[in-house]
Amino acid sequence: MTLAPSTDADWTAMALLGGTAFGEIGHPDSLAAWRTMVPDGGALVVRDGDDVVGQCFYLNLSLTVSGGAVLPTAGISFVAVAPTHRRRGILRMMYTELHRRIADAGLPIAALTASEGGIYGRFGYGPATGKQLITVDRRFAEFHASVSDPGGVRLVKPTEHRDVFAEIYDRWRLQTPGGLQRPSALWDDLLADRENTRDGCSELFAFVHPDGYVLYRVHGNDPMTIRIWELVAATTDAQVALWRALLGMDLMEKVNIWTHPDDVLPQLLTNPRLVRVTNSTDDLWLRIMDIPAALEARGYQEDLDVVLQVADGGRFALQIRDGRARCTPTDAPADVALDLDVLGSLYLGGYRAEGFATANRLRSNDSALIRRLGGAFAGEVPAVLGYGF
Ligand SMILES: CC(C)(COP(=O)(O)OP(=O)(O)OC[C@H]1O[C@@H](n2cnc3c(N)ncnc32)[C@H](O)[C@@H]1OP(=O)(O)O)[C@@H](O)C(=O)NCCC(=O)NCCS
CATH class of the missing domain: 3.40.630.30 (Gcn5-related N-acetyltransferase (GNAT))
Known part of the structure; x- marks a missing residue:
């Protein structure tokens, strides 16, 4: 061969x-x-x-x-x-x-989405973002009285608003760890809305707000379910306004969406239990190819001094001050030893160091240091994969 x-x-x-x-x-x-x-x-x-x-x-x-x-x-x-x-x-x-x-x-980074969870750890990839499928029985959903009602949502034809979607998506992906720039060929592909991409659902429908949009399809006949294909909100007002429009679709029974584990929808409703998680899985997997370049590029939540021994990656002194890092090769004794796939999982703040320490996949004699490492790498904004590839 x-x-x-x-x-x-x-x-x-x-x-x-x-x-x-x-x-x-x-x-x-x-x-x-x-x-x-x-x-x-x-x-x-x-x-x-x-x-x-x-x-x-x-x-x-x-x-x-x-x-x-x-x-x-x-x-x-x-x-x-x-x-x-x-x-x-x-x-x-x-x-x-x-x-x-x-x-x-x-x-500096290699990424993938995995068909099966057991294949890619051995190649240095760790899951860096997760996602869950939630389903809301919208017939009983009510917003808390304190939740705003920003309005501003319009019903539009998807193909006529491609540039509007692209501009909003771009704002969103630049503020979201895991966001991906979407080239125009992929916008064409998405909005081509081919029969074989519909998964037995209707054509695409769209709502747009000045700072957000939703693309969805309708599944079934009696009852009908909304399947959200993509909900992008660059502001919390847009997020609330789009959910108000979606949950206001009188003839639909349920609304389904694959979203990230920190989605705020349950907090918006008087009965949070109406938001049921029916499936969950990993999403983006990362392998850090150039450890100093990748670690120096991201921002951090806390100051830290640590020497990391990354299996198959090398030993590095990581010094974090005011949210920025210096990462340099060193011969100093290591404070923390971890596998390359674990570094990939920590990188976007989607997974905490403490969990990997429990599994002995991240090792240190200093448990306070592990907590500080977890705090420094934690994400300010939940990590969400821009689109599957
Ligand atoms: C997954 C797939 C690419 C594996 O290809 P393959 O040539 O059989 O894999 P290899 O023989 O090179 O195996 C490499 C290693 O991965 C392991 N491995 C391969 N497939 C695996 C699986 N499905 N689950 C767990 N481990 C797997 C092998 O045991 C081997 O381990 P080792 O080298 O540490 O002993 C192949 O089965 C396939 O095409 N599947 C359908 C499509 C698919 O899932 N593609 C991946 C998209 S993300």
């Missing part, structure tokens, strides 16, 4: 292998949109004779981190190995080469 960068001629076979692995063949225009984000040499295939039996690529992403900096990030996707060739080391071979290429390109 041979590993090589993919050529234009490989993409037909790649579409078939990807479709076979994930159980659905995407629209060619959709694959073409994602391809615009793949740099030269960023897609790899493994061939057995003439057949493509393994594939992966990375996308050039721009990821917002805690404190608001935006870092160039490799977003690995479209990873598949033919069922006829699984568990022979093809994934490992592809990731070894992808990581070499991502490091050579100077990208």
Whole structure:
């Protein structure tokens, strides 16, 4: 078997292998949109004779981190190995080469969303954001009397408001750790609203507010459920106004949304139990490729002096003052030892150091230091992945 960068001629076979692995063949225009984000040499295939039996690529992403900096990030996707060739080391071979290429390109972070939770820890990735599916029986939902009623929501046709959505999304993603810049090809792909992307639901509907928007579909007939495809609010007024509009849809029974674990919707309602979590999972996974560059780019909540020993990553003195860090290689004795995947999980503030200490995946003789580390890395703003890739 041979590993090589993919050529234009490989993409037909790649579409078939990807479709076979994930159980659905995407629209060619959709694959073409994602391809615009793949740099030269960023897609790899493994061939057995003439057949493509393994594939992966990375996308050039721009990821917002805690404190608001935006870092160039490799977003690995479209990873598949033919069922006829699984568990022979093809994934490992592809990731070894992808990581070499991502490091050579100077990208400080690699990211992915995982089809299964047990695969990527061994490659240095840790879950960095989580998400949960909530369902609200809107027929009984009432807002607390103290919740504002900002108004300002209009019903619009999605395709006619693409630039408005894009401007609001951009404001939101720059203030949200985990936010991703969305290129225009992906806006086209989203708003193309193709039948095969609807998951048995209606076409897209949209509400817009000066600082937020929601794209949703309707599922079922009797009863009808709103499935929110994307709710983006750059201000709390927009968030409240959009929820008031959504929960005011008289003929709908329920509203479903995949959201982050700190969503405030339960606090807005007189009966918070109406907001039921029906599923939850990890979302964005990170592998820190360049530890000093990544740690110096983000902001922090507390001052700290610590020497970190990162397995497969090196030893670094981390000094944090007034929210900013200096991170330098050192030979000084380590205060805290942790695995690379754990650093990925801490990076956006979505997971706390204390939990990993309980699992002995983050080790120190000084429990007060672990709490301070947890406090310093905690996020001011909940981390949310901009969009799946
Ligand atoms: C997941 C997939 C890419 C694995 O490819 P593969 O070539 O069989 O994997 P490898 O043989 O290189 O395995 C590499 C390591 O990962 C482990 N691994 C592979 N698949 C795994 C899985 N589904 N769960 C847990 N561990 C897994 C292997 O045991 C091996 O571990 P080791 O090297 O530490 O002993 C392949 O099964 C596939 O294409 N699945 C369907 C599509 C998919 O899920 N793609 C991933 C998108 S995020």
